[in-house]
Amino acid sequence: MPTSCPPWIRSITRMLALALGMCPASVLAQGKSPLVITGKGDLRSVSLVEGEQLALAIELSNASGGPVEVARAETFLACEGGWAYSLGESIGQGKGFFGNGTTVSSGQHRYQLGYSFSTPVTHYLLALQLRRQNQPARDFVFEVPFTRAGFAAPEPLKAIAPVFMTLQEPLEAVPLASGGLWISIVGQMVNTSGKPLTLKKWRLTLQSSGGATVIDRDLTANFPLERNTHSVEPFLLAFNLPPDFRAGKLALKGEVDLGAGPVAITRSAKVTRAAPRVVRAPVQGAWIWANGQGSLNLHTHYRFPEQRYCYDIVMPGPDRKTSHGDPRSNASFHAWDRPILAVEDGKASIVINDVPDNFGTTENPANNPRRNASIVLEHAGGGYSVYNHVQKGTARVKVGQRVKAGDVIGRVGNAGFSSEPHLHFGYMVLDKTGRVRNVPVRIKGLRTANGQPADRGVPKSDEEYTSSAPAQQAR
Numbered sequence: 001m002p003t004s005c006p007p008w009i010r011s012i013t014r015m016l017a018l019a020l021g022m023c024p025a026s027v028l029a030q031g032k033s034p035l036v037i038t039g040k041g042d043l044r045s046v047s048l049v050e051g052e053q054l055a056l057a058i059e060l061s062n063a064s065g066g067p068v069e070v071a072r073a074e075t076f077l078a079c080e081g082g083w084a085y086s087l088g089e090s091i092g093q094g095k096g097f098f099g100n101g102t103t104v105s106s107g108q109h110r111y112q113l114g115y116s117f118s119t120p121v122t123h124y125l126l127a128l129q130l131r132r133q134n135q136p137a138r139d140f141v142f143e144v145p146f147t148r149a150g151f152a153a154p155e156p157l158k159a160i161a162p163v164f165m166t167l168q169e170p171l172e173a174v175p176l177a178s179g180g181l182w183i184s185i186v187g188q189m190v191n192t193s194g195k196p197l198t199l200k201k202w203r204l205t206l207q208s209s210g211g212a213t214v215i216d217r218d219l220t221a222n223f224p225l226e227r228n229t230h231s232v233e234p235f236l237l238a239f240n241l242p243p244d245f246r247a248g249k250l251a252l253k254g255e256v257d258l259g260a261g262p263v264a265i266t267r268s269a270k271v272t273r274a275a276p277r278v279v280r281a282p283v284q285g286a287w288i289w290a291n292g293q294g295s296l297n298l299h300t301h302y303r304f305p306e307q308r309y310c311y312d313i314v315m316p317g318p319d320r321k322t323s324h325g326d327p328r329s330n331a332s333f334h335a336w337d338r339p340i341l342a343v344e345d346g347k348a349s350i351v352i353n354d355v356p357d358n359f360g361t362t363e364n365p366a367n368n369p370r371r372n373a374s375i376v377l378e379h380a381g382g383g384y385s386v387y388n389h390v391q392k393g394t395a396r397v398k399v400g401q402r403v404k405a406g407d408v409i410g411r412v413g414n415a416g417f418s419s420e421p422h423l424h425f426g427y428m429v430l431d432k433t434g435r436v437r438n439v440p441v442r443i444k445g446l447r448t449a450n451g452q453p454a455d456r457g458v459p460k461s462d463e464e465y466t467s468s469a470p471a472q473q474a475r
Contacts (some may be wrong), residue, residue, distance in 0.1 A: 002290065002312045002322075002422045033140050034064040034130050035104060041124055041146035046436060048376050048384055048428060049350050051118035054146050060109040064132060068104045070097045071137045072129035072194050074231060077121045078143075079305045080435075081169030081269070082157045084125065084190055085117075086231050092194070119306050120435035121146060122154035127161060127192035139193055151434035162193035163256055165267040168305050171250060172274035173241050174440050175457030176294050177465070178448075181245055183271065184293060185237040186302050187252075189225070195258045196227035202254035204237065206271065209247040215239055225256075236298040247272050276440040276458050279343035280405045281467030282387060282425045283412070286449065287313050287335075288320070288464050290422075293440065295461035309440045309458070310386075310426035316464060322420065328360040330414050333421040336391075339408045340423060342377055343385050343441075347402045348409070350376035353395040355415040372416030375409055384436075388424035389413050443467060 039058040046052055054077075062068055074089040091102055098111050115121070124144045131137040139161035145154045157166075167187040176182050185204075191197045202223060206215040223235055252267040291299045291312045301307040314322045315334035325332035355373035358364045375387045375395055391413025397403060414421040431437040446454045449464040459465055 002314060002419045033138075033142075034062065034068045034132055035128075035140075036061040036063070037126065037142045039124070039144040041144045043121075043146045043148035043434060046148070046430075046434065047350075048386060048436060049352065049372065049374050051116060052121055052435075054115040054117065054121060056113040056115070056124055056144065056146070058111045058113070058126075058144070060104060060111075062104050062106050062109075065106070066133055067106070069131040069133075069137075070102045070104060070128055071131050072127075072192075073097050074127045074192060074194075076125040076127065076190070076232075077115065077117060077119075078123040078125050078157060078159075078166070079120055079168070080122050080154065080431075080433075081171075081305075082123075082159060082164070082166030082188075082190075083168045083186070083305055084166055084188060084232055085119070089194065089231070119304055120437065122433065122435065123157050125157070125159055129194070141192060148434035152432045154433050159190070162195075162258060163189065163191050163197065163263055163265050165252055165254075165265060166190060167267065167269055168308060169269060171269050171271045172440070173245055173271060174274045174276065174293055175442075176460045177442075177446060177454040177457045178294070178460045178463065179456065181241040181243055181273075182294055183239055183241055184295075184302065184308075185239075185250070186298075186308070187235055187237075187267075189228075189233045189235070189256075189265075191228070191231050191233075191258075193258050194231075196229050197225060197233075198227055198257045199223060199225035200255045200257055200262060202252070205251045205253075206239075206241075207248050207251075208245060209249075214241060214245060214248060220254075234298060234303065236296070236302055238296055245273065274440050276442040277383065277427050278442045278444060279385070279427065280341065281443045281446060282341050282343050282385070283313055283315075283338060283423060284341065284468050285338070286316065286464060286466045288316050288322075288462060289313055289459035290462055292461040293458050294463075299461075306428075306436055306438050307426060309438045310424060311459065311461075313423045313425055314420070320464070322422075323360070326360065328362050330357060330360055330421050332360060333414075335412045335423070336414070336421040337394075338412045340375070340387050340390065340410045340412055342403045342405055342407045342409050343425075343427070344377070344379045344383070344405050345403065346377040346379040346383075346385070348375065348397040348399050349378040349384070350374060351395050351397060351399055353390065353393060353410075355392060357392050357414045358418055358420075360414070361420050367416065370417065373413060374416075377403060377409070382429055384428040386424075386426045386428060389415050389418040389422060391415060 044053040075087040390410040394411035
Protein backbone atom coordinates (compact mmCIF):
# COMPACT_ATOMS: atom_id res chain seq x y z
CA MET A 1 0.00 0.00 0.00
CA PRO A 2 1.17 3.57 -0.60
CA THR A 3 3.06 5.55 1.96
CA SER A 4 3.22 9.28 2.38
CA CYS A 5 4.25 12.28 4.42
CA PRO A 6 7.22 11.28 6.58
CA PRO A 7 8.19 13.81 9.26
CA TRP A 8 10.91 16.33 8.61
CA ILE A 9 13.05 18.33 10.95
CA ARG A 10 15.43 21.25 10.82
CA SER A 11 17.35 22.47 13.84
CA ILE A 12 19.61 25.34 14.83
CA THR A 13 21.70 25.29 18.00
CA ARG A 14 24.00 28.00 19.28
CA MET A 15 25.52 29.14 22.57
CA LEU A 16 24.56 32.65 23.64
CA ALA A 17 25.72 35.02 26.33
CA LEU A 18 22.35 36.59 27.18
CA ALA A 19 23.01 40.04 28.60
CA LEU A 20 19.52 40.27 30.13
CA GLY A 21 19.53 36.72 31.55
CA MET A 22 17.08 33.91 30.92
CA CYS A 23 13.45 34.30 30.04
CA PRO A 24 11.06 33.12 32.80
CA ALA A 25 12.05 29.49 33.19
CA SER A 26 10.33 26.30 34.24
CA VAL A 27 12.28 23.83 36.34
CA LEU A 28 13.05 20.73 34.32
CA ALA A 29 14.49 18.50 37.03
CA GLN A 30 14.89 18.49 40.75
CA GLY A 31 16.61 16.17 43.21
CA LYS A 32 20.20 15.04 43.28
CA SER A 33 21.31 15.94 39.78
CA PRO A 34 24.70 17.70 39.84
CA LEU A 35 23.29 20.06 37.21
CA VAL A 36 20.17 22.18 37.60
CA ILE A 37 18.57 22.81 34.24
CA THR A 38 15.87 25.39 33.61
CA GLY A 39 14.35 26.61 30.38
CA LYS A 40 11.54 28.12 28.39
CA GLY A 41 10.07 26.64 25.22
CA ASP A 42 7.90 28.59 22.78
CA LEU A 43 5.70 27.25 20.01
CA ARG A 44 6.00 30.20 17.64
CA SER A 45 3.73 29.10 14.79
CA VAL A 46 1.73 26.14 13.47
CA SER A 47 0.99 25.24 9.85
CA LEU A 48 -0.85 22.21 8.50
CA VAL A 49 1.71 22.07 5.69
CA GLU A 50 4.90 23.63 7.07
CA GLY A 51 4.68 22.17 10.58
CA GLU A 52 5.76 23.91 13.78
CA GLN A 53 8.34 26.58 14.46
CA LEU A 54 9.85 26.08 17.92
CA ALA A 55 12.24 28.12 20.04
CA LEU A 56 13.97 27.02 23.23
CA ALA A 57 16.20 28.76 25.76
CA ILE A 58 18.04 26.61 28.32
CA GLU A 59 20.22 27.40 31.29
CA LEU A 60 22.52 24.87 32.98
CA SER A 61 23.73 25.69 36.45
CA ASN A 62 26.60 23.76 38.06
CA ALA A 63 26.74 24.55 41.75
CA SER A 64 28.11 21.14 42.76
CA GLY A 65 31.48 22.50 43.82
CA GLY A 66 33.43 20.89 41.03
CA PRO A 67 33.33 19.99 37.33
CA VAL A 68 30.67 17.61 36.05
CA GLU A 69 31.40 15.27 33.18
CA VAL A 70 28.71 14.56 30.60
CA ALA A 71 29.26 10.93 29.63
CA ARG A 72 26.26 10.70 27.32
CA ALA A 73 23.82 13.27 25.90
CA GLU A 74 20.80 12.44 23.72
CA THR A 75 18.14 14.93 22.67
CA PHE A 76 14.51 14.09 21.89
CA LEU A 77 11.50 16.02 20.66
CA ALA A 78 8.34 14.51 22.12
CA CYS A 79 4.63 14.74 21.35
CA GLU A 80 1.58 14.44 23.60
CA GLY A 81 1.95 11.25 25.62
CA GLY A 82 5.70 11.26 25.06
CA TRP A 83 5.94 9.81 21.54
CA ALA A 84 9.56 10.74 20.88
CA TYR A 85 11.92 11.42 18.00
CA SER A 86 15.63 11.13 18.80
CA LEU A 87 17.85 13.87 17.41
CA GLY A 88 20.90 11.76 18.18
CA GLU A 89 23.45 11.14 20.90
CA SER A 90 26.09 13.85 20.63
CA ILE A 91 28.95 12.61 22.84
CA GLY A 92 29.48 9.32 21.03
CA GLN A 93 29.30 11.12 17.69
CA GLY A 94 32.17 13.40 18.73
CA LYS A 95 30.00 16.52 18.77
CA GLY A 96 30.49 17.20 22.45
CA PHE A 97 27.86 18.78 24.66
CA PHE A 98 26.07 21.61 22.84
CA GLY A 99 29.14 21.81 20.62
CA ASN A 100 31.49 22.24 23.59
CA GLY A 101 33.66 19.88 25.60
CA THR A 102 32.12 17.18 27.75
CA THR A 103 33.04 18.83 31.07
CA VAL A 104 30.64 21.40 32.53
CA SER A 105 32.48 23.83 34.77
CA SER A 106 30.99 25.68 37.72
CA GLY A 107 28.60 28.52 37.00
CA GLN A 108 25.82 29.10 34.51
CA HIS A 109 25.76 28.08 30.84
CA ARG A 110 23.11 29.34 28.46
CA TYR A 111 21.94 28.05 25.11
CA GLN A 112 19.31 28.92 22.55
CA LEU A 113 17.88 26.41 20.09
CA GLY A 114 15.42 26.49 17.22
CA TYR A 115 13.53 23.70 15.46
CA SER A 116 11.17 23.26 12.55
CA PHE A 117 9.24 20.01 12.86
CA SER A 118 6.31 18.49 11.00
CA THR A 119 4.77 16.72 14.00
CA PRO A 120 2.94 18.31 16.97
CA VAL A 121 5.84 18.54 19.42
CA THR A 122 4.97 19.32 23.05
CA HIS A 123 8.29 18.83 24.89
CA TYR A 124 12.03 18.97 24.60
CA LEU A 125 13.77 16.09 26.38
CA LEU A 126 17.45 16.04 27.28
CA ALA A 127 18.74 12.65 28.46
CA LEU A 128 22.12 12.89 30.19
CA GLN A 129 24.58 10.62 31.93
CA LEU A 130 26.37 12.81 34.47
CA ARG A 131 29.44 11.98 36.49
CA ARG A 132 31.13 13.80 39.34
CA GLN A 133 34.82 13.16 39.93
CA ASN A 134 35.52 9.59 41.10
CA GLN A 135 31.82 8.68 41.09
CA PRO A 136 29.82 6.44 38.72
CA ALA A 137 27.71 8.04 36.00
CA ARG A 138 23.99 8.44 36.67
CA ASP A 139 21.11 8.80 34.21
CA PHE A 140 18.78 11.81 34.17
CA VAL A 141 16.04 13.06 31.85
CA PHE A 142 15.18 16.77 31.83
CA GLU A 143 12.04 17.99 30.10
CA VAL A 144 10.69 21.39 29.13
CA PRO A 145 7.30 22.05 27.52
CA PHE A 146 6.78 24.18 24.43
CA THR A 147 3.90 26.55 25.16
CA ARG A 148 1.90 28.61 22.67
CA ALA A 149 0.67 32.08 23.60
CA GLY A 150 -3.05 32.09 24.29
CA PHE A 151 -3.32 28.32 24.79
CA ALA A 152 -2.99 25.89 27.68
CA ALA A 153 0.39 24.37 28.54
CA PRO A 154 0.95 20.70 27.63
CA GLU A 155 0.60 18.13 30.39
CA PRO A 156 3.94 16.98 31.89
CA LEU A 157 5.37 13.81 30.36
CA LYS A 158 7.18 12.63 33.50
CA ALA A 159 9.87 10.80 31.57
CA ILE A 160 12.13 8.81 33.90
CA ALA A 161 15.66 7.66 33.16
CA PRO A 162 17.03 5.23 32.18
CA VAL A 163 13.93 3.60 30.57
CA PHE A 164 10.41 4.91 30.08
CA MET A 165 7.40 4.16 27.90
CA THR A 166 5.67 6.62 25.59
CA LEU A 167 2.12 6.48 24.22
CA GLN A 168 0.37 8.38 21.47
CA GLU A 169 -2.36 10.18 23.36
CA PRO A 170 -5.21 10.64 23.74
CA LEU A 171 -5.95 6.90 23.89
CA GLU A 172 -9.30 6.41 22.18
CA ALA A 173 -11.56 3.48 21.42
CA VAL A 174 -13.05 3.99 17.95
CA PRO A 175 -16.09 2.30 16.39
CA LEU A 176 -15.25 0.60 13.09
CA ALA A 177 -17.43 0.75 9.97
CA SER A 178 -17.40 -3.05 9.92
CA GLY A 179 -18.78 -3.12 13.47
CA GLY A 180 -17.02 -3.50 16.79
CA LEU A 181 -14.95 -1.19 18.94
CA TRP A 182 -11.20 -0.91 18.31
CA ILE A 183 -8.29 0.49 20.27
CA SER A 184 -4.79 0.91 18.88
CA ILE A 185 -2.13 1.49 21.54
CA VAL A 186 0.91 2.96 19.79
CA GLY A 187 3.96 3.59 21.92
CA GLN A 188 7.69 3.22 22.40
CA MET A 189 10.28 1.86 24.78
CA VAL A 190 12.80 4.69 25.23
CA ASN A 191 16.22 3.66 26.55
CA THR A 192 18.39 6.63 27.51
CA SER A 193 21.24 4.58 29.01
CA GLY A 194 23.05 3.60 25.80
CA LYS A 195 23.23 0.03 27.15
CA PRO A 196 21.59 -3.02 25.50
CA LEU A 197 18.08 -3.61 26.83
CA THR A 198 16.41 -6.97 27.41
CA LEU A 199 12.69 -7.09 28.19
CA LYS A 200 12.03 -9.58 30.99
CA LYS A 201 8.35 -8.98 31.83
CA TRP A 202 5.53 -6.93 30.34
CA ARG A 203 1.82 -6.91 31.17
CA LEU A 204 -1.16 -4.83 30.04
CA THR A 205 -4.41 -4.31 31.89
CA LEU A 206 -7.43 -2.19 31.01
CA GLN A 207 -10.15 -1.53 33.55
CA SER A 208 -13.43 0.17 32.75
CA SER A 209 -14.51 3.22 34.71
CA GLY A 210 -16.86 0.89 36.59
CA GLY A 211 -13.96 -1.26 37.78
CA ALA A 212 -14.43 -4.25 35.47
CA THR A 213 -11.31 -5.81 33.97
CA VAL A 214 -11.61 -5.52 30.19
CA ILE A 215 -8.10 -6.72 29.25
CA ASP A 216 -5.45 -8.54 31.27
CA ARG A 217 -2.68 -9.78 29.00
CA ASP A 218 0.92 -10.93 29.41
CA LEU A 219 2.72 -9.38 26.45
CA THR A 220 6.27 -10.54 27.16
CA ALA A 221 6.32 -13.06 24.33
CA ASN A 222 4.67 -10.64 21.89
CA PHE A 223 7.41 -8.04 22.11
CA PRO A 224 10.74 -9.89 22.29
CA LEU A 225 13.60 -7.50 23.03
CA GLU A 226 16.95 -9.20 23.61
CA ARG A 227 19.94 -6.90 24.07
CA ASN A 228 18.21 -4.24 21.97
CA THR A 229 20.49 -1.25 21.28
CA HIS A 230 17.90 1.19 19.87
CA SER A 231 17.20 4.24 21.99
CA VAL A 232 13.62 4.30 20.64
CA GLU A 233 11.78 1.04 19.92
CA PRO A 234 8.14 1.44 18.75
CA PHE A 235 5.29 -0.95 19.50
CA LEU A 236 1.69 -1.43 18.42
CA LEU A 237 -0.84 -3.16 20.64
CA ALA A 238 -4.40 -3.43 19.36
CA PHE A 239 -7.59 -4.97 20.74
CA ASN A 240 -11.30 -5.32 20.09
CA LEU A 241 -13.26 -3.96 23.06
CA PRO A 242 -16.78 -4.72 24.31
CA PRO A 243 -19.32 -2.57 22.42
CA ASP A 244 -20.56 -0.95 25.64
CA PHE A 245 -17.09 0.29 26.69
CA ARG A 246 -17.09 4.03 27.38
CA ALA A 247 -14.00 4.88 29.44
CA GLY A 248 -11.32 3.30 31.57
CA LYS A 249 -7.68 3.20 32.61
CA LEU A 250 -4.82 1.45 30.86
CA ALA A 251 -1.77 0.21 32.81
CA LEU A 252 1.47 -1.14 31.35
CA LYS A 253 3.90 -2.72 33.80
CA GLY A 254 7.19 -4.39 32.99
CA GLU A 255 10.74 -5.16 33.91
CA VAL A 256 13.88 -4.72 31.82
CA ASP A 257 17.53 -5.59 32.27
CA LEU A 258 20.30 -3.20 31.22
CA GLY A 259 23.06 -5.54 32.35
CA ALA A 260 23.06 -4.59 36.02
CA GLY A 261 19.88 -6.15 37.39
CA PRO A 262 16.14 -5.55 36.91
CA VAL A 263 14.65 -2.12 36.29
CA ALA A 264 10.89 -1.70 36.78
CA ILE A 265 8.93 0.32 34.22
CA THR A 266 5.29 1.44 34.44
CA ARG A 267 2.93 3.59 32.42
CA SER A 268 -0.76 4.41 32.83
CA ALA A 269 -3.21 6.45 30.78
CA LYS A 270 -6.89 7.25 30.53
CA VAL A 271 -8.91 5.64 27.73
CA THR A 272 -12.02 7.32 26.34
CA ARG A 273 -14.44 6.52 23.55
CA ALA A 274 -13.95 8.63 20.42
CA ALA A 275 -16.79 10.53 18.77
CA PRO A 276 -15.75 10.58 15.09
CA ARG A 277 -16.41 13.64 12.95
CA VAL A 278 -19.13 12.88 10.37
CA VAL A 279 -18.21 14.04 6.84
CA ARG A 280 -18.84 13.17 3.22
CA ALA A 281 -16.42 11.02 1.26
CA PRO A 282 -13.50 12.78 -0.48
CA VAL A 283 -13.84 10.39 -3.46
CA GLN A 284 -16.65 8.66 -5.27
CA GLY A 285 -16.84 5.08 -6.47
CA ALA A 286 -15.10 1.98 -5.12
CA TRP A 287 -11.87 2.61 -3.19
CA ILE A 288 -9.64 0.82 -0.68
CA TRP A 289 -9.07 2.86 2.50
CA ALA A 290 -5.52 1.87 3.45
CA ASN A 291 -3.18 2.62 6.38
CA GLY A 292 -6.03 3.32 8.78
CA GLN A 293 -7.60 2.07 11.99
CA GLY A 294 -8.24 -1.64 12.43
CA SER A 295 -4.84 -2.66 11.12
CA LEU A 296 -2.45 -4.89 13.07
CA ASN A 297 0.55 -3.55 11.15
CA LEU A 298 2.64 -0.62 12.40
CA HIS A 299 2.00 1.27 9.17
CA THR A 300 3.10 4.78 8.23
CA HIS A 301 0.11 6.57 9.78
CA TYR A 302 0.32 4.78 13.11
CA ARG A 303 3.91 5.97 13.42
CA PHE A 304 3.16 9.71 13.26
CA PRO A 305 0.75 11.33 15.75
CA GLU A 306 -0.49 13.91 13.24
CA GLN A 307 -1.47 11.10 10.84
CA ARG A 308 -2.87 8.49 13.23
CA TYR A 309 -6.41 8.71 11.80
CA CYS A 310 -5.48 9.51 8.18
CA TYR A 311 -5.98 7.23 5.17
CA ASP A 312 -4.16 6.51 1.94
CA ILE A 313 -7.07 5.95 -0.45
CA VAL A 314 -6.38 3.89 -3.57
CA MET A 315 -8.66 2.64 -6.35
CA PRO A 316 -8.54 -1.12 -7.01
CA GLY A 317 -9.15 -2.99 -10.23
CA PRO A 318 -11.16 -6.23 -10.46
CA ASP A 319 -8.15 -8.10 -9.00
CA ARG A 320 -7.79 -5.57 -6.14
CA LYS A 321 -4.51 -4.42 -7.63
CA THR A 322 -4.11 -0.65 -7.82
CA SER A 323 -2.51 -0.57 -11.28
CA HIS A 324 -2.07 -2.31 -14.59
CA GLY A 325 0.70 -1.92 -17.13
CA ASP A 326 3.88 0.10 -16.66
CA PRO A 327 4.47 0.88 -12.93
CA ARG A 328 6.45 3.99 -13.97
CA SER A 329 3.41 5.51 -15.64
CA ASN A 330 0.80 7.35 -13.58
CA ALA A 331 -1.85 6.46 -16.14
CA SER A 332 -1.40 2.79 -15.18
CA PHE A 333 -2.95 3.47 -11.76
CA HIS A 334 -6.72 3.36 -11.39
CA ALA A 335 -6.75 6.29 -8.92
CA TRP A 336 -4.93 8.66 -11.27
CA ASP A 337 -6.87 11.79 -12.32
CA ARG A 338 -10.01 10.90 -10.35
CA PRO A 339 -11.90 13.86 -8.82
CA ILE A 340 -11.23 14.91 -5.21
CA LEU A 341 -14.30 16.19 -3.38
CA ALA A 342 -14.73 18.57 -0.46
CA VAL A 343 -15.99 16.64 2.57
CA GLU A 344 -17.73 19.65 4.16
CA ASP A 345 -18.72 23.20 3.35
CA GLY A 346 -15.80 25.53 3.96
CA LYS A 347 -13.12 27.64 2.36
CA ALA A 348 -9.66 26.92 0.99
CA SER A 349 -6.93 27.96 3.41
CA ILE A 350 -3.88 26.34 1.75
CA VAL A 351 -3.38 25.41 -1.91
CA ILE A 352 -0.06 24.01 -3.14
CA ASN A 353 -0.61 23.23 -6.80
CA ASP A 354 2.84 23.36 -8.44
CA VAL A 355 4.60 20.23 -7.11
CA PRO A 356 5.67 17.85 -9.90
CA ASP A 357 4.08 14.41 -9.91
CA ASN A 358 6.21 11.31 -9.43
CA PHE A 359 6.40 8.71 -12.19
CA GLY A 360 4.21 5.88 -10.94
CA THR A 361 6.25 4.18 -8.24
CA THR A 362 9.40 6.12 -9.17
CA GLU A 363 10.27 9.36 -7.39
CA ASN A 364 10.54 12.50 -9.51
CA PRO A 365 13.96 14.16 -8.90
CA ALA A 366 12.51 17.49 -10.05
CA ASN A 367 10.77 17.76 -6.66
CA ASN A 368 13.84 19.30 -5.03
CA PRO A 369 13.74 20.47 -2.31
CA ARG A 370 11.01 17.97 -1.56
CA ARG A 371 7.55 19.38 -0.96
CA ASN A 372 4.06 17.99 -0.77
CA ALA A 373 1.13 18.96 -2.97
CA SER A 374 -1.78 19.85 -0.71
CA ILE A 375 -5.21 21.40 -0.45
CA VAL A 376 -6.44 22.31 3.03
CA LEU A 377 -10.04 23.38 3.61
CA GLU A 378 -11.13 25.21 6.75
CA HIS A 379 -14.55 24.35 8.18
CA ALA A 380 -16.96 25.70 10.76
CA GLY A 381 -16.11 24.88 14.34
CA GLY A 382 -12.34 24.91 13.85
CA GLY A 383 -11.95 21.84 11.63
CA TYR A 384 -9.60 21.35 8.69
CA SER A 385 -9.72 18.68 5.99
CA VAL A 386 -6.41 17.84 4.31
CA TYR A 387 -5.96 16.39 0.81
CA ASN A 388 -2.39 15.50 -0.23
CA HIS A 389 -0.70 14.47 -3.50
CA VAL A 390 -3.06 16.55 -5.65
CA GLN A 391 -2.08 16.28 -9.31
CA LYS A 392 0.01 19.24 -10.44
CA GLY A 393 -2.05 22.08 -11.88
CA THR A 394 -5.46 20.50 -11.19
CA ALA A 395 -6.54 22.44 -8.08
CA ARG A 396 -9.90 24.10 -8.73
CA VAL A 397 -9.82 26.32 -5.68
CA LYS A 398 -7.78 29.33 -4.61
CA VAL A 399 -6.99 30.46 -1.08
CA GLY A 400 -10.08 32.08 0.44
CA GLN A 401 -12.50 30.52 -2.04
CA ARG A 402 -15.71 29.06 -0.60
CA VAL A 403 -16.73 25.49 -1.41
CA LYS A 404 -19.70 23.23 -0.79
CA ALA A 405 -19.55 19.60 0.33
CA GLY A 406 -19.16 17.46 -2.79
CA ASP A 407 -17.51 20.17 -4.90
CA VAL A 408 -14.56 18.97 -6.96
CA ILE A 409 -11.46 20.71 -5.59
CA GLY A 410 -8.76 18.90 -7.61
CA ARG A 411 -7.67 15.59 -9.15
CA VAL A 412 -5.94 12.60 -7.57
CA GLY A 413 -2.24 12.75 -8.34
CA ASN A 414 1.16 11.49 -7.26
CA ALA A 415 2.84 14.74 -6.23
CA GLY A 416 5.16 15.11 -3.27
CA PHE A 417 5.88 12.44 -0.65
CA SER A 418 3.95 9.76 -2.51
CA SER A 419 4.82 6.20 -3.50
CA GLU A 420 2.05 5.85 -6.14
CA PRO A 421 -1.04 7.79 -7.27
CA HIS A 422 -3.47 7.99 -4.34
CA LEU A 423 -5.23 10.44 -2.04
CA HIS A 424 -3.89 11.01 1.45
CA PHE A 425 -6.85 12.30 3.47
CA GLY A 426 -7.28 13.39 7.07
CA TYR A 427 -9.31 15.69 9.30
CA MET A 428 -7.61 17.99 11.82
CA VAL A 429 -8.52 20.28 14.71
CA LEU A 430 -6.48 22.47 17.04
CA ASP A 431 -6.30 21.07 20.57
CA LYS A 432 -6.31 23.09 23.79
CA THR A 433 -2.52 23.58 23.60
CA GLY A 434 -2.77 25.12 20.10
CA ARG A 435 -1.41 22.09 18.25
CA VAL A 436 -2.77 20.19 15.29
CA ARG A 437 -4.58 17.01 16.26
CA ASN A 438 -5.79 14.38 13.80
CA VAL A 439 -9.31 13.12 14.62
CA PRO A 440 -11.27 10.06 13.39
CA VAL A 441 -14.00 10.40 10.78
CA ARG A 442 -17.20 8.59 9.84
CA ILE A 443 -18.23 8.83 6.18
CA LYS A 444 -21.86 9.58 5.34
CA GLY A 445 -23.43 7.04 3.01
CA LEU A 446 -20.37 4.77 2.88
CA ARG A 447 -21.11 1.19 1.86
CA THR A 448 -19.17 -2.05 1.76
CA ALA A 449 -18.20 -3.68 -1.53
CA ASN A 450 -21.40 -5.79 -1.35
CA GLY A 451 -23.61 -2.77 -0.66
CA GLN A 452 -24.07 -2.97 3.12
CA PRO A 453 -24.10 0.28 5.15
CA ALA A 454 -20.63 1.12 6.51
CA ASP A 455 -21.13 4.49 8.16
CA ARG A 456 -21.53 3.32 11.77
CA GLY A 457 -17.83 3.91 12.43
CA VAL A 458 -14.51 4.80 10.85
CA PRO A 459 -13.43 2.97 7.68
CA LYS A 460 -11.47 -0.18 8.54
CA SER A 461 -7.97 -0.30 7.15
CA ASP A 462 -7.48 -2.07 3.80
CA GLU A 463 -11.21 -2.60 3.27
CA GLU A 464 -12.98 -1.66 0.02
CA TYR A 465 -15.86 0.79 0.32
CA THR A 466 -18.16 2.54 -2.13
CA SER A 467 -19.24 6.14 -1.87
CA SER A 468 -21.11 8.59 -4.05
CA ALA A 469 -21.07 12.39 -4.18
CA PRO A 470 -24.19 14.57 -3.84
CA ALA A 471 -25.79 14.50 -7.27
CA GLN A 472 -26.11 18.28 -7.46
CA GLN A 473 -22.43 18.85 -6.65
CA ALA A 474 -20.54 16.08 -8.48
CA ARG A 475 -19.05 17.55 -11.62
